Amino acid sequence: MNDMRPSWAAEPGAKSDAAFGHPPPGGIGEIVLEVENLTVQFRTEEGLVQAVRGVDIDVRAGETLGIVGESGSGKSVTMLAVMGLLPRTARITGSIRLRGQEIMAMSTKEARRIRGSKVAMIFQDPLTALNPCHRVxxxxxxxxxxxxxxxxxxxxxxxAAELLELVGIPQPGLRARQFPHEFSGGMRQRAMIAMAIANDPDVLIADEPTTALDVTIQAQILEVMRTVQEHTGTAIVFITHDLGVIARMASRVHVMYAGRGVEMGSVLDVFANPLHPYTRGLLNSLPRAGIHTERLVPIAGSPPSMLHPPTGCAFHPRCPIVRPECSSGEPPPMAAVASEVAGSSRLSACLFADELVADAWAAR
Ligand SMILES: Nc1ncnc2c1ncn2[C@@H]1O[C@H](COP(=O)(O)OP(=O)(O)OP(=O)(O)O)[C@@H](O)[C@H]1O
Ligand SMILES: [Mg+2]
Structure with a gap:
């Protein structure tokens, strides 16, 4: 088999960045969010879209969990389900627990109350959260x-002034009296973060919060999120396409493909030795600072339609190491991979994760 290490994991200095896969500032605490066997289907004119097909995620106090995956893999829908923000066309099953409380079993009103006090979400576009007609x-x-x-x-x-200051808005007294349109994109993003943390949430969900911003402002917003986490101890779930952002912000990463988790582990372990062919493909295909773009190899093919996801492992039609077993039956669940290269608490949904482990050893 050819060397499938992520090109930039082997890059000199790629892991010497002190911030890489940084541990949670206040240490990891108890589980604050637990999603178990979550499924989300949408009724559409074309049929049933199986957007999320059995996702398990746990998030601990104070940590930052990154969620990555190509467009359409179900990252946003999973977290919108946690927030109770999906449209009526969505059919949701499974379990969502916030600090141990099962919100799927609650009345809408009670679930709203619990969510309101325990989770908050920020988005790519701050104007989805800020009302243009009211002062910030x-x-x-x-x-x-x-x-x-x-x-x-x-x-x-x-x-309110304290929150504006915490997110680094200068002259908070003056800024507070302004309207969102008087704020720059970066300042609006800061204001949205201030609003999101106003209820002191246990979990702050960030869905591509910096994608629309230029690189300098993006770095500032990431810094704001770290500051907020240091001050409040909130857990952060960071959804992004940008593996560089995951490396800087998250301690653990959950990789999604076609509505399911395919790999999970510490950022350091997963980036150094991905144990699912999809993760390997992602790491080899996405640009990151310091990597020559000519070394990037796109993943062949494209993600499946969620109206008719492939049987067996959903990645099998694109997988470079596909075998006959991969295409039949139920999708393989994420299972623990025990090995020194895997690191601790490592999960992979590849039937041949053990062979990938051996491969990673050989690559050393
Ligand atoms: N309201 C909806 N009705 C029907 N299908 C939907 C709806 N919302 C999302 N989907 C489908 O659900 C799947 C998962 O979408 P989701 O938005 O979670 O992807 P994502 O991983 O967040 O992608 P991106 O990186 O582009 O944001 C996609 O196939 C999408 O088309
Ligand atoms: Mg999304």
Whole structure:
């Protein structure tokens, strides 16, 4: 078999970045979000779209979990299900627990209350969260007030100003009186983060929050998120296409393909020795600083239609090491891979993960 190491895992200096796969600032705590066997289907005119097909994710207090996968792999839908933000056409099954409380079993009202106090989400476009007609400070104050109705007006405004300061908005008093259109893209993103953390969530979900920003502003926003995490101890779930962002921000990574998890482990372990052919393909295909673009190899083919996902392992039609067993039956579940190259708590859904381990040894 040819050398399938991610080209840049072998790049000199690629792992010497101190921030690479950095551990959670306050250490890892108890499980705050647990998603088990989550499925989401959408009724459409063309048929049933099987967007999420049995996803398991756990997130611990204070950690940053990265979720990666090509477009359409179900990253956003999984987290929108956690947030209760899917449209009515969605049929959801499985379990979603926030600090041990099963929200799938709750009334809509109760689930909304629990979500409101435990999870928040930020998006690529801050204008999805900010109301253009209201002053930024008022919107943040409103969030603070709704979670702390006991606060006096004065306490609410001072908390709002504190939040603006925490996300690095200069002259927070002045800025609070402005409208979203008076803010630059980066400042709006900061304001959205301030709103999201106003209720002191256990989990902050970030869906491609920096994709639309230029590189300098992107780096600043990532820094803001780290600062927020250091101050509040919130867990962060970071959805992105950008493996460089995962390397900088996350301690663990969950790789998704065609509505399922295919690999999971610490960022260091997964990036150094991916144990699913899809992860290997991703690492070899995506650009990252310091890697010559001519060394990038795109994954052959394209992701499947979720109206009719392939049987067996959904990646089999594109897999460079496909075998007859890969195409039949149910998709293989993620299973523990025990080996020194795998690192601890490593999961892979490849039937031949053990051979990939051997391969990784040989590559050393
Ligand atoms: N409201 C909807 N109705 C029908 N299908 C949907 C709906 N929302 C999402 N889907 C489908 O669900 C699948 C998963 O979508 P999702 O948005 O979660 O992908 P993603 O991994 O977030 O991709 P991207 O990286 O492009 O954001 C896709 O096939 C998508 O077309
Ligand atoms: Mg998405």
């Amino acid at each position: 400070g008022d919107q943040i104050a409103e969030m603070v007030h709704s979670h702390h109705p006991e606060f006096s007006d004065r306490a609410v405004s001072s908390r």
